Amino acid sequence: MRHRLYLLIAIFVIVINAASVSADTSKSFSVTPLDPETKQTQPSYYDLKVAPNEQKVLPIRIFNGAEQAIKVKLNINNGATNNNGITDYSGAGKKSATLKVGFSDIATIDNEEVTIPAKSAVDVPVTVIMPETKYDGQILGGIRVTSAEEKEKPKASGIASNIAYTVGVVLSETETKVTPDISLLGVKTEQRNSQNYISATLQNGAPVIIKKLEAKASVTKKGSKKVLYEAENSSMRMAPNSQFNYGINLVNTAFKSGKYTMTVTGKADGKPFSFTKNFTIKTKEAKEFNKNSVYITDKPTNNTYLFIIIATLVLIIIASIIWYIKKNKKPTSM
Structure with missing residues (x-):
């Protein structure tokens, strides 16, 4: 009887945990880039050939799988490189002085915060207007979508708690080969x-x-x-x-x-x-x-007090020896 009770409790705990995981999953959302011309879904990033002064609209489809409406926030970030040598679109990288035209300079969003109804999808247009001057090379950026309802953890932790997706964008105008510098x-x-x-x-x-x-x-x-x-x-x-x-x-x-x-x-x-x-x-x-640093194993130890103690003991010993010699020194006979 007792074993059956334990089995029922275990099944109950598993069911509760599964329901909890299912609830967490239902709060998630997904992001898909759409082809600017056909509006069909495409791979996870845009790689587009553009012309000077050309305007393109990049539709981003955001699907909400939750049972209730959610709010998401969109940011336009320049492509950067993080300290692990990986391309980064979070907007945290330091902007280089050599970046004359950044993705954030040419891309805009009408509403940075969007509400997605329950079990529905919303297409958010991102407008890109190229500069008038002809541009050799590539412009790299990212459209970052995060949950606007979940707060990020303190900066000290270095970990954000909210869900985030990034759609990368590569724009080029010419076939001119540009070498790294x-x-x-x-x-x-x-x-x-x-x-x-x-x-x-x-x-x-x-x-x-x-x-x-x-x-x-x-x-x-x-x-x-x-x-x-x-x-x-x-x-x-x-x-x-x-x-x-x-x-x-x-x-x-x-x-x-x-x-x-x-x-x-x-x-x-x-x-x-x-x-x-x-x-x-x-x-x-x-x-x-x-x-x-908590990992250092060769930290120098402060031996100042040890040196003082040893020096003091040595002086005491020397003084004691001198005192003993003087005390026991026999007077010389005339």
């Missing part, structure tokens, strides 16, 4: 997820997507050839006119102040590049980063 903007120390990094800020200054970026970075003491830290990656991508921090993870090693040299070599779609940059890690920044 890689440059090293600088070297800096930073932390990612409480781990120490030495990062090279790489920039693609050309309006072209780099489909295969290979890079190898190494750090030596200035004037030395001994490699202290290094990193290598042969499967990265870069958005047009974007930059990112290519980092060397020090893993569990502390920053040490001093003068260093970073060397970065690699290929951008077969085009080789090589850079050398001297940089300095200051004592103050090294201490600050090391203090905030």
Whole structure:
């Protein structure tokens, strides 16, 4: 009888959990790009040939599978490159000074917040108007759709709780071949997820997507050839006119102040590049980063108090010996 009771309880818990999962699933929505001409569904992104001053309307179909209406928010973002060497459309990437025409400059949405009725779909038009001047290369961007009813978690957590979809957009006008233009903007120390990094800020200054970026970075003491830290990656991508921090993870090693040299070599779609940059890690920044890192195993210990105690004990012993010798010293006879 008891076993049957436990079985019934287990089945009840499973049913409740399944209902909960089903309820969560019903709150989701989906996003599909439609062909600008035929309005038929197409792959997950737009790859369009356009002309100067041309206007195109990109219909985005948003389907709500929930039993109640939901609100979604749409954002127009420029294509960027995140610190993992992956194309990013979240709008979080730093805008490069080389980006003359961004997707956010030429694309607009009438209503950034849209209500989708229950069990229904709404087509949201995104209007793109190309500049009058002829443009060689590619313009990369993304139409990001997120739930407007769910709040994002605090920035400190680095994780957003709301559902998000992104439709990528690639626009080009000419067949002119544009070659990548890689440059090293600088070297800096930073932390990612409480781990120490030495990062090279790489920039693609050309309006072209780099489909295969290979890079190898190494750090030596200035004037030395001994490699202290290094990193290598042969499967990265870069958005047009974007930059990112290519980092060397020090893993569990502390920053040490001093003068260093970073060397970065690699290929951008077969085009080789090589850079050398001297940089300095200051004592103050090294201490600050090391203090905030939870992974460091070689943190220097503060032995000041130990030295003081040992020195004090040594002085006491020496003073005791001198006192003992003086006390037991026999007077010399005349």
